[in-house]
Amino acid sequence: MAIEQLGRFGVWRDYTGFAPEQARELEELGYGTLWLGASPPAELSEVETLLDATESITVATSIVNIWSAPAKQVAESFHRIEARFPGRFLLGLGAGHPEQAGNYSKPYDALVDYLDELDEAGVPKQQRALAALGPRVLKLAADRTAGALPYLVTLAHTASARQVLGADALLATEHKVVLDTDPVRARATARPRVEFYLDLQNYVANLRRLGFGDEDLAKPGSDRLYDALVAHGAADSIADQLGAHLRAGADHVVVQVLDADSQQTLRALAPELAALS
Template identity: 40%
Template sequence: MIEGLGRYGVSLAVGDDLEAHADVVERLGYSAIWVAGGQLQTLEPLLRILRATTRVAVVPGIIPLDVHRPAAIAELYAEAERIAPGRLVVGLGNQAGGMAALRSALDELDPAVPRERRLLAALGPRKLDLARDRSGGAVTLLVNPAYTTWARERLGGGATLVADQLVVLDEDADAARAAAREPLRFLTTVPGYAAAFSRMGFADAEIRDLSDGLVDAAVAWGGVDRVVARLREQEAAGADHVVIAPLGGPGEQKTLERLAAPLMS
């Protein structure tokens, strides 16, 4: 089980204003800041956030192991413990090499990055089992609450389950779905995500064509009340921590500001 994540985290874009945005997020009351792995050409943004904040957990979601080797991740964790003890949680995943490569990387990280301070990206049963056995928990993405319930059951009660939830704060269905489809056009071509959509009951044609039903399952969109209801559904389904990843709508910071009041109450 991962300690210190709290209930709601947010995903931030890396840019020159990263520190300023991180400070705003912390003041809004969110408990964790996440950075998507595709933005981590270096690991320095994670240290930038730690230096700019005093309370929030900082989590890469995820560090791709085919880009950053275990030795570099161990160095990152050691530096984070020096400047902000107990606030970095190491999210891990791999895009190449399969399960054997992932197990080997975990072996290399022991004991430099303790099991209880790391999470694995996991959607399928084998990776959820590995997350349970070799880390403090699992991170899912693009799943509906029913899938979260299944993942919770597979993971068991002793590990942390994180649901990374894409969000579009826009009540116009056409505009919201259009914003949602932008990242989904690529993500649905990734085998792991396509397999998860199949487990959710979507046919190959629905996945290929990005049907309205698939978009609605993967992305929370609508007004504040509707989006907050979806986030709380993920909690009720078994997620210990929910990450809000804004897309489209009024923009990253405005979305987080508008969602903060009802979520923190």
Template identity: 40%
Template sequence: MGQTTHEASRGRVKAARAALGPIGVSVPTTGMETVPMPQQIEGIRRLEKAGYRAAWAREGVGGHDALVEIATLLGATEQLVLGSAVANMWARPAVTLHAAAATLGEAFPGRFVLGLGAGMAYQAEALGLRYARPYSLMRDYLRAMTTPVPGLPTAEQTYARIIAANGPKMVELAASAADGAHPGLIPVEYTASVRATLGPDKLLVVALTVVALADRRAARDAAGQFVVGALGFPGSPYGANLARLGYTSDEIAAGADRVVDAVMAYGRPDDIAARARAHLDAGADHVLVNCVLPGYETGIQQLEGLAPALTEITG
């Protein structure tokens, strides 16, 4: 008798937890800029040499294809696990994404995790497509990824699949239709809430956005500027989630210290490591550290500087 859907998901989650370890990093392409692949290869090798076990690539629409980037970076490294955080559903049809992800899982066993996001309305509109409620879009896309198409082959799911999920409905969808959730810009207390919804058998990858500067005031100021840009615009899913958690619209729009302190880590390496540990203690399986100061080389250098403090975290 074959595995049930739940048993298969539990097996994928167990394998992903073991492969990822407690700490990963985001490839520092802030703002979705396209970084030349030779530069990315050199940078990813430096991150692996620094001791990181996992790295994650993001994706917009247009520019580089995240799955092709990940395939290139997997081929350029020895053991590093690569994930998408997140692949954009508007970049390709569901069947195409599943085929690409399954191929990566087959070619690099245990070294690929798919994170998937619903993208933004302007991305869909730029392609002449209709954006609807993210929950419905994601539910239908997930279903279409692995539903057999008559007359066409269907690849086996060789990879763990998590979805960008901040609000409660998306977290519930992650629990019922995916292998886990990938929230970001959330307080530690909310990590515990997400874990409670997911239960023990799903993967929880929390994105921790950081500003690594020794001058704590300068770091907080830079973190506040990021919060204003990421949370303060109308329709921001991150801002909407914080509003549900009791933060006021004025606080969110202004990047108030209370908001910055809740969702960002800033300062010295030990400060950032302490916040990562707090998310792990609250139920995260893996914390993805995302440096937001501009510039690819700046990001690589910051992650190298953080490595001694972060790579000693054992979960």
């Protein structure tokens, strides 16, 4: 899949969170990709529903969990979707979190084995991408897939990930958003959706690599942490914060809105983001 097919900005929601009419509106607003989060099952029926409801937007998973979705079934779903909607689906996959997986032994080896199975089943390298935070999995993403899908990261991570990935691999960076010019209120809005990750060791370890300490990572998290992970302010300010990831080396920014009415926020952001595309 060509990086250009994703567009510069996409939208992340739980895989059950996109109604077909919302998907159509997001396509009309200029967003390039719908990202289906929270471990969609191997059948990937939601992907097909959204592709059927739209005309050209890409649909991607962020992510299919390798522990819960068998590679053989995922490959069958991929080929079914590709036959109906050629070139419009990107298979994002990853190892998830040890706290939520019954068997989390040797996740790197499990990723390699899963990619081997996808190879055998004919799922093309350029139509799959890998959730990646640390250097080892970023390198695997560059070697074995189209590229990397970092989640809950800062601008500094984007710059360092680009160095690891090299110039040609996809870097699609997720970033959270609250449309509110009051920083205290914006952080309060974000808190229930962010502090959950402070109990997950993969994310905490990565945030420590990025320079956050105990005072930042103790729940509910410091103001410094929220300001690095959540873009907030007026629409033009948020757009500039998201655009900073592009300037740091990302090809695509995955926008996750934490406001109660995410569709309205995305409407407000659309013209500002279009000016950056």
